[in-house]
Amino acid sequence: MAGDERSALVAGVGMIPFGKPGKSPPYDEMGTAAIRLAIEDAGIGFDLIEQAYAGFVYGDTSSGQKVIYKAGMTGIPIVNVNNACASGSTALYLARQAVESGAAECALAVGFEQMVPGALGLVFSDRPSPVADFNVICDELVDGEVPLAPKFYCGAGKEHMDRYGTTLADFAKVRAKASRHGARNPLSVFRNVLTEEEVLESPPILPGIMTRLMACPPTCGAAAAILVSPDFAKRHGLDPTVRIVAQAMTTDLPNSFDPPDMINLVGSDMTRRAADAVYEKAGIGPDDIQVVELHDCFAQNEVLTYEALGLCPPGGAQRFIADGDNSYGGKVVTNPSGGLLSKGHPLGATGLAQIFELTHQLRGTADRRQVDNVRYALQHNIGLGGACVVTLYECAR
Template sequence: MSHNRVFVIGVGMTKFEKPGSRDWDYPDMAREAGINAIDDAGVAFHEIGQAYAGYVYGESTSGQRAIYELGMTGIPIVNVNNNCSTGSAALFLAAQAIRGGLTDCALALGFEKMQPGSLGSTFDDREQPMMRHLLALAELQEFAMPPAPYMFGAAGREHMQRFGTTAEQFAKIAVKNHRHSRNNPYAQFQDQYTLDEIMGAKEIYAPLTKLQCSPTSDGAGAAILASERFVDEHGLAGHAVEIVGQAMVTDMRSTFDSNSAINLVGADMTKKAAQQVYKQAGLSADDIDVIELHDCFSTNELITYEALGLCDEGEGGKLIDNDDTTYGGRWVVNPSGGLISKGHPLGATGLAQCAELTWQLRGTAQDRQVSGARTALQHNIGLGGAVVVTAYKPADR
């Protein structure tokens, strides 16, 4: 089966903000991110053939309402919700439409207007989609609220018990990501903290303190994807970035059957998706220069090092101790500040990751620039569950 090549030709995002801190609504967020992406691509809205709009909290056709801020040309608009991997699920669908020859230009847009505080459920008259995961986890570690830090904290505890990983190693990840965010004008937080400050912050669920947890956020991100023909006809190869591998994986039997908190928060999904992407792209983890991964909690970044194949199982703590995942190391992981410091408006997160890696591969990431970056990897996970992993390279120059 022949596949068309897929290129990112334009990206845009808003600054991520604390919910309620800015007087705007989701159409405003979508307009800002979408216009930024359209301007970056140098195309007109009428050239876009399909659009995918991602958000987790909102009414049923919020995607149409958001995209109508950019233009109304009657194109198919699909609303996408895949929990915290919503933005990259929209990206996956837009890429699939181009790869399959269904359109030459597609928009992926993600936005979120969130409530302050921990994530809650909206519909309490039906089974929660995470119930199976939570019941399985409660058999391994005593249940605690709120659910998200409990789940990822429990995975961290399992890693500590099995491999001797320390609370300090998880905290060092937060130190790194907060430090990286100082150079990101789009980040919700741009504050640097010492290891003692991270470890001494309010405990949410041991080993996680508040400064190791991603905040709720408002914001939007967007990416415009195009076929090789479109790129050639519009002379866009100079700043286009190619998606050289992409996979989405959902929960497998092993998620529940392995009696592992680490698998209940998606490590197996990540591992399978990464292996598929490396095979598609003809790359290995050692070939990657820069990575944006889903550090919703510091524990998940360390677990994801192993699932992405940056090191063997149980060795993630060594990577952070050796400064292997920051500037001057083997990879720069989360140069944007990651979810912990940049923020996490659920529908926008995956598209903000795409934007960051596009800027890195173009060499336009300013003070965050990873020197000589030529290959990039994106990892975005939503529990309940779905993982999207994407590999990028600059277009052939």
């Protein structure tokens, strides 16, 4: 694909090892460390950054300033971004827009999260929940005493099982695959290899639908990326290898709620529309992609996302998994990093951790995780409430 003088190049990426709550540094130290790694990777000074976007969910106002000021106080615009689990990729989306529009030639996106143990919950109980409308549908369609986030994906997983014949073992195969990939990633929280049987035998979240090992854990961490224009890269002698070809952000349509459909409620329609927009803009299709980092907050969502991204047809995920088309030697390597299931899911950092992985895949520097002959890489990051960002990268060598 020919280069575009208005495109955004990925000049530098940084990521710290993710960790369990209570065993990681505070958010400001993590975020600043990730920024410094991205600056070092790019080979520029902080003074060349013209705008910055900070993604996080569980933090007070101006947390982005607290993080970024430690890396440099140059008076640039800093925008704080809270867009559920898609906060990191939303920060990236805004940085990409700034560079492509000419508003900035060098922009920073950083994501970080300091989380607490246990299931996700609301911080403010004295006002309407932003997912209240989602909860109404979920409570109507899903039986069982299950924490909020798992309940959504239990419902979506069961709907897929009922509609297409997917089994609990299929979800277990996906989780086992994630552990094999994560074992190769020194930045992952969990690097122990799991078997399908171990996943199936872990305690049930909802019997017959989801086990505990099919759910990603709360984790802490940070990651960052620096985007620049081609002219900026040329002037400063930066690596132009990785280019954002296309990017789309979507939110919910009425069909997320009516008719009631758990698969759409957790974002499959948002994903499909974002992916279709990216493929159309880029002039390629899912068959052209060699590696994908997708939002596997639960093994069930990875299965749904295969189909929503067009990696296989609707109802084709079971065959896709059975044929090994989701791993090395197959059709497209999904989550070589280990994904959220093994790498961890510090909400605001997740979207930037995905670009970290894909940048190294496109550069050919992913070490034991390297996928052969990567030209196109796809990123998918989603948050209930809702938002979805799909980004296509190209090796521009």
